[in-house]
Amino acid sequence: MRAVVRIACLAFVASTALWAQEKAAPLPPMGWNSWNHFAGHVTDADVRSAADMLVSTGMRDAGYVYVNVDDTWQGTRDAQGVIHPNDRFPDMKALGDYIHSKGLKFGIYSSPGPKTCGGYAGSIDHEAQDAKTYAEWGVDFLKYDLCSYQDLMIQAQKEHPEDTGIKNRMMIAAYKKMGDALKATGRPIVYSLCQYGIDDPWKWGPGVGASMWRTTDDIDDSYGRMIAIGFSQAGLSKYAGPGHWNDPDMLEVGNGKMTADEYRTHMSLWVLLAAPLLAGNDLSKMSDMDKSILMNKDAIAIDQDPLAKQGDRLYESGDLDVWTKPLSGGRVAVGLFNRSWSTRDISVDLAQIGFKNGGNVRDVWKGKDLGHRSGVFTDTILTHGVTLLIVSK
Incomplete structure (x- = not known):
């Protein structure tokens, strides 16, 4: 006892x-x-x-x-x-x-x-x-x-x-x-x-x-x-x-x-x-x-998302990285990182991060809603640059 x-x-x-x-x-x-x-x-x-x-x-x-x-x-x-x-x-x-x-x-x-x-x-x-x-x-x-x-x-x-x-x-x-x-x-x-x-x-x-x-x-x-x-x-x-x-x-x-x-x-x-x-x-x-x-x-x-989850690497390909972070309300933050010394295209398959039927995409640094996207999202990113997205259903 x-x-x-x-x-x-x-x-x-x-x-x-x-x-x-x-x-x-x-x-x-x-x-x-x-x-x-x-x-x-x-x-x-x-x-x-x-x-x-x-x-x-x-x-x-x-x-x-x-x-x-x-x-x-x-x-x-x-x-x-x-x-x-x-x-x-x-x-x-x-x-x-x-x-x-x-x-x-x-x-x-x-x-x-x-x-x-x-x-x-x-x-x-x-x-x-x-x-x-x-x-x-x-x-x-x-x-x-x-x-x-x-x-x-x-x-x-x-x-x-x-x-x-x-x-x-x-x-x-x-x-x-x-x-x-x-x-x-x-x-x-x-x-x-x-x-x-x-x-x-x-x-x-x-x-x-x-x-x-x-x-x-x-x-x-x-x-x-x-x-x-x-x-x-x-x-x-x-x-x-x-x-x-x-x-x-x-x-x-x-x-x-x-x-x-x-x-x-x-x-x-x-x-x-x-x-x-x-x-x-x-x-x-x-x-x-x-x-x-x-x-x-x-x-x-x-x-500061209330879901309080840390993000992690989705994949790495040479000098290109894609990271994701789960957010409240079923949303996902996505970072497309270009570590190379030249402008590069970087892609993420939205279905792979939970959006089989696509989702609404917001570009954080441009402060712009990009509308509904489906399939593979690709952006052209400058040297040492990033595109930071919030994807929602």
């Missing part, structure tokens, strides 16, 4: 954890993160300005609600071990209050190791204390970056070469420790694992209380790196759903080193992947093109 009761209790705890995750992130989180543009120079004023710009540009109303301060905000710990911000962030509670006053949510960053990637104070041995502090500041999102904890894992492996699983166990335990600490605060906080896809976090992330987890190493503002990350996500769709999302890293749209077609490819891939959409550009210097990509209503609706 005790065994049965214990199993029932464990099942209840697991279901409660999943409920908490779904409550925090029922759909892929959307917002802005400071790192891609400001890196280690971000200030309180920069973050407040970003919050202002999310509102004035319409990005908040389009769904971008998280304002996330990445690495280098930390100062020192006091005699009781409480973390304090450095002089670039005079009052984190006041910053959180300002962000909330704009109808936005407040995100922060730390590491399970002794130091963050930037060399600032991490959370090791202070997990419960830091989680409590974050909750008091009104934090709604925590990015938890492996960084120096990886050094501890490597050292442990050297000391115990016979124990091939020691690094994996250490990492999972470290992430669970903070996950438990966040849960204990009673505040819904999106818990984002940043551990570069090591040891398949999509398999163990939900068990440590995570809402999302990085599936790859860092992105940068280049077409080659972006597509290497984006197209490597094939096969991971079964691990995503309400409260638990695969994260191929932040958006580079607007940072200036890709063409408009390449940025549209970037956005198209991420929305088909039901990826968290975290802009990383200088919001005060967005071009009309940047805005048209980041705030395209149809593209965002694909990412």
Whole structure:
């Protein structure tokens, strides 16, 4: 009887954890993160300005609600071990209050190791204390970056070469420790694992209380790196759903080193992947093109579709890819991607994606309904370009 009761209790705890995750992130989180543009120079004023710009540009109303301060905000710990911000962030509670006053949510960053990637104070041995502090500041999102904890894992492996699983166990335990600490605060906080896809976090992330987890190493503002990350996500769709999302890293749209077609490819891939959409550009210097990509209503609706399904590759042929994502109401999003250095025709058989009798087709980036189509749909796509469609019955 005790065994049965214990199993029932464990099942209840697991279901409660999943409920908490779904409550925090029922759909892929959307917002802005400071790192891609400001890196280690971000200030309180920069973050407040970003919050202002999310509102004035319409990005908040389009769904971008998280304002996330990445690495280098930390100062020192006091005699009781409480973390304090450095002089670039005079009052984190006041910053959180300002962000909330704009109808936005407040995100922060730390590491399970002794130091963050930037060399600032991490959370090791202070997990419960830091989680409590974050909750008091009104934090709604925590990015938890492996960084120096990886050094501890490597050292442990050297000391115990016979124990091939020691690094994996250490990492999972470290992430669970903070996950438990966040849960204990009673505040819904999106818990984002940043551990570069090591040891398949999509398999163990939900068990440590995570809402999302990085599936790859860092992105940068280049077409080659972006597509290497984006197209490597094939096969991971079964691990995503309400409260638990695969994260191929932040958006580079607007940072200036890709063409408009390449940025549209970037956005198209991420929305088909039901990826968290975290802009990383200088919001005060967005071009009309940047805005048209980041705030395209149809593209965002694909990412935020209530069916909460991640898309996957339908087929690949050389430098041509076709990806699909099931949507609510029996609709399907389709991405036709041209990775080649020339203009190419790319086709999709509508019957193969569930439209035996054809369907109504909308071109997302043209903002145009193409009418009823049946059989094979073909479009001519420019170098590094994409056609993103929504097909409905």
